[in-house]
Amino acid sequence: MTWKIIFDGKGFKKVEMQDETLKEGHIKIKPIFYSVCGTDKSILLGKYKLEKPIALGHEIAGIVMEGNGIDIAGNELKVGDYVALYPNYFCEKCIDCLNRNFNACRNKVMIGVRTDGGLSEYMMVDPRFLLKLPEDLQKILGPIIEPVAVGIHALKKFEEKDRRLVIIGLGGTGSLAYETARILGFNDVVAVEKNERKLELARMIGIRAFPSIREALSNKAINVLDTVGDNKSIGEIESALDLIPSKSEIVITGLGNEVLSFHRDSLIRRELTIKGSIIYNPTDFIEASEIVYANQQYYLKYITKVVKLSDPDILPSLLLDENNLKIIIIIQ
Numbered sequence: 580m581t582w583k584i585i586f587d588g589k590g591f592k593k594v595e596m597q598d599e600t601l602k603e604g605h606i607k608i609k610p611i612f613y614s615v616c617g618t619d620k621s622i623l624l625g626k627y628k629l630e631k632p633i634a635l636g637h638e639i640a641g642i643v644m645e646g647n648g649i650d651i652a653g654n655e656l657k658v659g660d661y662v663a664l665y666p667n668y669f670c671e672k673c674i675d676c677l678n679r680n681f682n683a684c685r686n687k688v689m690i691g692v693r694t695d696g697g698l699s700e701y702m703m704v705d706p707r708f709l710l711k712l713p714e715d716l717q718k719i720l721g722p723i724i725e726p727v728a729v730g731i732h733a734l735k736k737f738e739e740k741d742r743r744l745v746i747i748g749l750g751g752t753g754s755l756a757y758e759t760a761r762i763l764g765f766n767d768v769v770a771v772e773k774n775e776r777k778l779e780l781a782r783m784i785g786i787r788a789f790p791s792i793r794e795a796l797s798n799k800a801i802n803v804l805d806t807v808g809d810n811k812s813i814g815e816i817e818s819a820l821d822l823i824p825s826k827s828e829i830v831i832t833g834l835g836n837e838v839l840s841f842h843r844d845s846l847i848r849r850e851l852t853i854k855g856s857i858i859y860n861p862t863d864f865i866e867a868s869e870i871v872y873a874n875q876q877y878y879l880k881y882i883t884k885v886v887k888l889s890d891p892d893i894l895p896s897l898l899l900d901e902n903n904l905k906i907i908i909i910i911q
Contacts (some may be wrong), residue, residue: 583699584891586622587632591698591891599703606646606656606706608664610697613888614638614722615906617750618692618834619898626836627692636697636910637666637690638751640712640721648706652865656706661716663724664697665708665864666690682732682858698888698910710864713872719885719907720871720878723755726905727878728859728867729832730756733804734763735863736830736854743767743797746804747815749777749788752832753806754881754904757786762870762877765802769795771815776902784880792819803829820845828852881905 581598584591601607613636621627622635643660650656651665669676669684676684690696690708712721729752737744744765746753749772760768770788772778781788789795792803792815801823805812816829829851831839846853859867871878883903886893888910897906 581700583634583695584888584894585632586629586635588625588629591894593891598701601645602703604648604705605703606648606709607644608641608662608702608704608709609644610636610639610641610664610699610702610910612640612719612722613697613908613910614726614751615898615900615908616726617752621834622692623895623898630693633691633693634695634698635691636699637664637692638722638725639664639666639691639697639702640718640724641697641702643709644701646706650706650709650711651861652710654711656709656711661712661714661718661721662709663712663721663864663868664690664702664704665710665861666692666696666725667858668705668708679860682860700911710868712868716872717875717879719882720875722907723751723878723882723905724864724867724871726751727755727759727871728864729856730759731763731867731870732859732863733830733832733856734760734765736856737802737828739802739828740764741766742800742802742827743769744802744804745792745795746770746806747792747812748772748806748833749774749781749786749904750806751905753804754781754786755878756804756806758874758877758881759867759870760804762874767797771795774901777904780883780902780904792816793822796822798824800824800826800828803827805829805831805833807833817841817845820849823849823851825849826851828854830854830856832856882907885909
């Protein structure tokens with residue numbers, strides 16, 4: 580027998596089931612760490628509709644228990660290897676995949692969002708969607724490879740690194756992107772966070788953070804990375820346009836169902852550039868693992884809460900927690 584923790588749209592329940600035989604071409608992994616993501620919160624709140632009850636968890640790291648194969652970077656996988664899950668299966672056949680825009684695959688399968696994720700005793704995974712991690716990587720950093728990759732992909736959208744970078748939102752993506760930006764050569768990075776507890780935590784670990792975008796601006800053209808991406812954050816950007824210099828760039832990663840509105844004259848007269856950024860490509864994911872490995876002591880400080888999963892009933896409070904930067908759950 581094996582188990583999964585299933586979310587049915589109302590609550591979490593631990594379900595026992597028959598152990599599956601290893602599928603051909605797959606690897607069995609034991610999920611160890613689960614990093615809480617804003618997408619998980621959106622699912623819990625009903626903003627992201629489930630097609631069926633599933634086990635959540637896409638920011639996952641674990642151990643290979645059975646099988647072998649070649650990972651997304653071309654590494655050979657074997658039993659005992661520590662791996663990060665690449666949770667967005669791409670088809671390699673659609674128009675976007677053929678143009679190597681795997682992040683925008685038209686047939687993408689999102690593990691832990693559309694099908695069962697890491698809140699389970701075991702997972703069957705195509706090895707092409709795993710990444711072998713260094714043996715001496717601090718294991719708790721394994722599940723943050725995924726959100727760091729999101730930041731890397733977004734940060735590459737900016738044309739110039741010598742401008743001030745203003746990151747809106749200090750959730751998992753935003754806080755980790757702050758560190759990643761500095762490593763990638765953005766030498767003037769600040770953040771905006773309205774939550775007082777998060778703001779306090781951010782300042783305690785050295786993040787230059789402000790409660791409003793107006794306080795974070797520069798007198799030169801800036802880059803804005805909006806990791807919230809709703810009408811409130813867009814509205815705050817627009818409300819500060821009298822202070823935002825022309826030719827600034829805005830990149831949005833935050834997903835949502837609402838229609839975003841932006842005054843056309845503001846966009847045209849100020850010659851602003853607005854871009855979307857969706858997840859990452861394999862090269863971003865591999866680069867994320869290399870960057871985290873080389874800068875472990877810096878990324879560790881962004882993990883502000885670690886909890887062992889003793890009971891499914893604790894999950895809602897952890898997924899809805901707004902007072903931490905990055906929460907890691909020890910699954911087993």
